Amino acid sequence: xxxxxxxxxxxxxxxxxxxxxxxxxxxxxxxxxxxxxxxxxxxxxxxxxxxxxxxxxxxxxxxxxxxxxxxxxxxxxxxxxxxxxxxxxxxxxxxxxxxxxxxxxxxxxxxxxxxxxxxxxxxxxxxxxxxxxxxxxxxxxxxxxxxxxxxxxxxxxxxxxxxxxxxxxxxxxxxxxxxxxxxxxxxxxxxxxxxxxxxxxxxxxxxxxxxxxxxxxxxxxxxxxxxxxxxxxxxxxxxxxxxxxxxxxxxxxxxxxxxxxxxxxxxxxxxxxxxxxxxxxxxxxxxxxxxxxxxxxxxxxxxxxxxx
Numbered sequence: 001x002x003x004x005x006x007x008x009x010x011x012x013x014x015x016x017x018x019x020x021x022x023x024x025x026x027x028x029x030x031x032x033x034x035x036x037x038x039x040x041x042x043x044x045x046x047x048x049x050x051x052x053x054x055x056x057x058x059x060x061x062x063x064x065x066x067x068x069x070x071x072x073x074x075x076x077x078x079x080x081x082x083x084x085x086x087x088x089x090x091x092x093x094x095x096x097x098x099x100x101x102x103x104x105x106x107x108x109x110x111x112x113x114x115x116x117x118x119x120x121x122x123x124x125x126x127x128x129x130x131x132x133x134x135x136x137x138x139x140x141x142x143x144x145x146x147x148x149x150x151x152x153x154x155x156x157x158x159x160x161x162x163x164x165x166x167x168x169x170x171x172x173x174x175x176x177x178x179x180x181x182x183x184x185x186x187x188x189x190x191x192x193x194x195x196x197x198x199x200x201x202x203x204x205x206x207x208x209x210x211x212x213x214x215x216x217x218x219x220x221x222x223x224x225x226x227x228x229x230x231x232x233x234x235x236x237x238x239x240x241x242x243x244x245x246x247x248x249x250x251x252x253x254x255x256x257x258x259x260x261x262x263x264x265x266x267x268x269x270x271x272x273x274x275x276x277x278x279x280x281x282x283x284x285x286x287x288x289x290x291x292x293x294x295x296x297x298x299x300x301x302x303x304x305x306x307x308x
Contacts, residue, residue: 030142043130051119096160114164136191171246188250220292
């Protein structure tokens with residue numbers, strides 16, 4: 001009788017421990033240590049500003065591809081790389097395309113961020129580009145990890161564009177390449193400068209053209225500690241960000257888009273745009289907001305139509 005009671009007690013302890021372990025193992029999104037480690041690496045001096053067609057840009061590209069491989073995110077093109085040439089001097093650029101297949105496997109959401117920056121000046125001044133746009137690149141990696149573990153209804157293509165700082169060249173090439181049937185691309189979510197909301201604010205640009213998106217964005221922002229603002233997309237009103245980043249080629253193709261970004265700050269395109277200036281609380285909350293917005297778009301993609 002004693003041994004039965006003892007075994008029962010052990011069983012209760014094991015059950016309690018198992019329940020605690022399961023609760024303790026619930027992952028908080030995003031993983032703050034991964035996010036900040038990625039950010040500090042991509043914005044480090046060793047990458048020399050990640051300018052297109054430089055050694056630092058190649059290091060960033062290899063790092064992103066390795067992270068996608070470890071996350072189990074599929075390559076959309078061989079080795080993840082979509083190579084292209086642009087400009088009168090035939091400058092080479094390389095987009096990185098990762099892919100997560102949705103339950104339906106029919107339509108696409110393209111979630112994008114550019115990983116290049118402006119490089120160096122006088123071989124001594126490094127433009128680290130922490131907010132612009134290591135922040136968007138790292139957020140894309142965090143989102144890829146989430147959707148790899150939580151399969152979406154629709155296909156999600158994670159596009160890390162190159163040569164944005166050279167005139168949106170990577171995004172333009174992607175849209176011209178027909179690597180994806182553009183009729184199946186139902187939406188673009190573009191991230192460019194999402195970590196430095198000095199007023200605790202981030203903008204969602206694009207609802208002027210597709211008002212149907214606004215309630216879904218408001219829903220995503222409802223329980224967040226940062227403020228989501230709209231605007232910067234009305235014709236003849238300044239500032240206007242409709243053509244300011246890689247969402248522009250999608251907009252020009254009449255594909256609904258939302259561009260997440262913060263206001264320009266004192267360190268924009270300066271050597272002082274360094275990772276130590278990033279407020280982790282704001283940054284992580286911005287990534288959570290964007291994740292919830294994408295989930296809302298994914299659930300309602302069939303009803304999202306440009307101009308409505």
